[in-house]
Amino acid sequence: MHCLYLLLMKKIGLTGWILISMIAGIITGLLIHFNISADRAREFSSNISIFTDIFLRLIKMIIAPLVFSTLVVGIAKLGDIRAVGRIGAKTLAWFIGASLLSLLLGMLIMNITRLGEHMHLPIPDAATGSGIERSSISFRNFITHVFPGSVIEAMATNEILQIVIFSVFFGVATAAIGEKGKIVIKALDAVAHVILKMTGYVMNFAPVAAFCAIAAILALKGPEILVDYGKFIFTFYISILLLWVLLLSIAGLFVGRKVFSLVGRVKDAILLAFSTASSESAFPRLIDELEKFGCPDRIVSFVLPLGYSFNLDGSMLYMTFASLFIAQAYGIPLNLEQQFSMLLVLMLSSKGIAGVPRASLVVIAGTLSMFNIPQQGLLLLLGIDQILDMARSATNVLGNSLATVVVSKLEEKGRESNG
DSSP states (O other): OHHHHHHHHHHHOHHHHHHHHHHHHHHHHHHHHHHSOHHHHHHHHHHHHHHHHHHHHHHHHHHHHHHHHHHHHHHHHHOSHHHHHHHHHHHHHHHHHHHHHHHHHHHHHHHHHOTTGGGOOOOOOTTOOOSSOOOOOOHHHHHHHHSOSOHHHHHHTTOHHHHHHHHHHHHHHHHHTTHHHHHHHHHHHHHHHHHHHHHHHHHTTHHHHHHHHHHHHHHHHOTHHHHHTHHHHHHHHHHHHHHHHHHHHHHHHHHTTHHHHHHHHHHHHHHHHHHHTOGGGGHHHHHHHHHHHTOOHHHHHHHHHHHHHHOOHHHHHHHHHHHHHHHHHTTOOOOHHHHHHHHHHHHHHTTTOTTSTTHHHHHHHHHHHHTTOOGGGGHHHHTTHHHHHHHHHHHHHHHHHHHHHHHHHHHHHHHHHHO
8 A cells, every 4th residue: 555655656746646635635624614513623623633743743853953964064065164154145145135025025015905904903901912922032032042052952942043053063163173074074964865865754744744734724714714814815925926926036137047947846845835834844855856956965955954044035024914914903003114123123033933833923922012012913813824824834945945046056156256
């Protein structure tokens, strides 16, 4: 039976199976929603979500060793600290530009559409909670959180940014000790290949996870979740598509028509992130696909882990969308100066918490309090967060793919001009 599944997987392809699973999940979820009681639907949703949780846990199991091994090997192959600094500067320049573009696009669209104004919600009682813990967004807390107190703890909790910091130090030190370091690099290179092989095994279960995730949410919420919030969801998805066009156009200035080939190469990873609402689920496969696309492994293993902490384009767009939607819903006016301040706060406070469950909501909760906007407004969006998270997760994957390809192209041009 397992051999037949693998044969069909190879023939239809992962993309085909995920699409089939999503359609089957929609049909199953709606059948459950309309044909059994609400209590039994909740029980079904809870039980079937187990398989999605298992899949995501298997992916998270791989993340820390994969980030560490590939990043250390990548830095060591760069050769010296100057190369690390040069590539790092190009990478961060793209990340900051893409983040600002996403935030500004969200602000522009919300100021045009004014989606929340028709709700006319009363300011809630101060004692009413949102159920979401606020994120501390001070500059001091952000900076100190970047540096791990224990690398073991950072790996255990999948704190990607902390793992990146340790890996950078470890990689530079390994390259600096010369011949002795080559033994370590060779061993870690082998570890990276073993983890990627494990990834192949785990990815065989991606269609099952996609089916369960879609069926669970629709069985619980039904089609009304799309009707009630249809305008918000529709506008957000149109905005996401516009962001895709802008990012692809800008990347096309650097890599030309190859940008379309890239989308074809990483479509499976994008679809996987979309169906599971987790960009982490696509991380291992993304490494493999970008290397096959022609990006040097040293660039991929350096840029991609950084991107998963610093380059969350879809999440950036959503944070602006949600924050301004809630402000409009409560009739709280924000002038342009306040809105730009909010963008900077969102940009700063979102870095380094990609592994936190419902990270976008946590960051938004902290930002709302700074501008005296009721955090309870987040309850308006909790019901559709899964659907919104699917789009932003897929966008995060595309954004990090483009960043890796652009930095690879800039490095290639730099070598040609120096050569």
